[in-house]
Amino acid sequence: MNLIQLVYVSRLAGDESVLQSIHSHAVRNNTAHIITGKLLYCSGRFLQVLEGEPAQVHRTFDLIKADPRHRDVTLLMEQTISERAYPHWNMGFRHVQQDDLDQYPAYKAYFQDDFAALKIQPLIALEIINNFV
Incomplete structure (x- = not known):
């Protein structure tokens, strides 16, 4: 099976009251399109990894870029993977x-x-994601 892993960052447009909506929408969309991954939110910023078949991941990423709840959507990395990490x-x-960041002071920046x-260091994004279970 041909799979990719895509990592991006973005900023929250609006206030945190939309976080639950963003998460529940992602769960519905990802379940329907067999996409897995993880989303971190911290201080108005998102860090997310998506994985699945390339066409589905790219379609989902296009929807995120068009979502008015996200701004400054920036692709950090995309790579082919042999199996899903999530x-x-x-x-x-x-x-x-x-308080979570205080446990990982190197990640604050x-x-x-x-x-x-x-x-500059996009691979650190996966390390960060994996440290916050």
Whole structure:
């Protein structure tokens, strides 16, 4: 099976009252299109990994880019994978709090400004995602 893994960042447009809606919409869409992954939210910023068949992942990413709840959507990386890293999560979600970041001080910079640090080191995005279960 041909699979890809896509990682992007974006900013929340609006307030946090839409977080549950974003998550439930992702679960429905991803279940219907056999997409797995994980979504982190911290201080107005999203970090997400999507995995599945290329056409479905690209379609989902296009929907995210068009979603008015997201702004500054930036692709960090896309790679071919032989198997899913998150096979049991149609969309895992974690609202990362400042206390959580205090446990991983090296990650704080990655949730600031314009995501410049993640653009320079995109593979760190997967490490961050995997540390926040």
